[in-house]
Amino acid sequence: MDSSFEIISDEEVQDIRAALEEGDLCTATERLSESLRDIENAPLNIAITGESGTGKSTFVNAIRGMDDEEEGSAKTGVVETTGKPTPYNHPQYPNVTVWDLPGIGTPNFAADSYLQSVDFSRYDFFIILSSERFKKNDIDLAKAVQAMNKKFYFVRSKVDSDLHASQVRRKKTFNEENVLNEIRNNCIQSLRDGDITEPQVFLLSFLELDKFDFHIMQDTLEKELPEHKRHIFLISLPNISLPVLEKKRQAFKKDIWKLSLLSGGVAAVPIPGLSVACDIGILVKAMINYKNAFGLDEKSLEKLADKFGKDVNELKSVIKSPLVIKEINKELVTTLLKSGVTGGLMIVEYAASNIPMLGSMAAGGISFGTTYWMLSGFLKEIAEDANRVLMKALESPV
Structure with missing residues (x-):
């Protein structure tokens, strides 16, 4: 199995595959949803x-x-x-x-x-x-x-x-x-x-x-x-070094597969409007989580600037992703989804040929590919911005 699936246990994979083979997409989707909640809420x-x-x-x-x-x-x-x-x-x-x-x-x-x-x-x-x-x-x-x-x-x-x-x-x-x-x-x-x-x-x-x-x-x-x-x-570690930021990126990267599978599972359930609502909800929540975890929310940036005696605008000046400085909400994600169809379809084609367990989920629409494509891109951008911000904070005065 691809190392990206390490966060999904063997038992979960078997349950999801069995549900898909039986055509029970609701059970497969719910199993993924429960697993995500367990990870997110683990004490x-x-x-x-x-x-x-x-x-x-x-x-x-x-x-x-x-x-x-x-x-x-x-x-x-x-x-x-x-x-x-x-x-x-x-x-x-x-x-x-x-x-x-x-x-x-x-x-x-x-x-x-x-x-x-x-x-x-x-x-x-x-x-x-x-x-x-x-x-x-x-x-x-x-x-x-x-x-x-x-x-x-x-x-x-x-x-x-x-x-x-x-x-x-x-x-x-x-x-x-x-x-x-x-x-x-x-x-x-x-x-x-x-x-x-x-x-x-x-x-x-x-x-x-x-x-x-x-x-x-x-x-x-x-x-x-x-x-x-x-x-x-x-993901709860303080953002004190580049190795910590890389650890966080890897942890979130594993999560993207599961979020995408959940989105694909919902897309395959024949309920009008359900897939779009699910995609938007998943993307908004995940993107906000990435932004906060990497310390690029306003409060964290101000705190970092104060710690190293910098002006917060000096730290913001090295942020390159236009999405990081915007408020992440349903309206923003809806706009992104409208421009994300091509990338999503490319991922679906890859998934259908390389991930047998996806089966009906990929066939249900482009939700799997769109979610994976958008979250992967955003995670890459925000991790790179977090690296630049930290390096700027650590930079000695000239």
């Missing part, structure tokens, strides 16, 4: 824990693409600011919740009863933070999490502060790579001493999340999360 609960003072609240904000002073951000401070498990929803994806857990070993959360106190069963995985060597509380927590068949990841925080301190102390011999290796090896050794086998430690700076090991951690989580959780995790 993801991330637990951030560790000892007091390790930067948990700052990380909760950073992983959601928020500043510490922004409305809805987790409260930060030099002392323990979290008195109970506190949920923080992602600003764009409310089904993604990052939990700021109290520091383990604090008076109200003793290590031996910590997991029960914070209701461990609700979380998909744990990120255990330390701003120095991992200690007995961290190791005991990791073992308890592992015993309950949950994933955990070690993050060594505040490495930017360690690098700065080392540079001050070692003016002549400072070497960033050597210092990072020292920190990593020290953490790994402390975990091995606590009988954690093959520990992996990610070095992060929450103030500069795109540096150090963030991309390695992102890749690890992507591989180990279930497919439906992986998708929402990827």
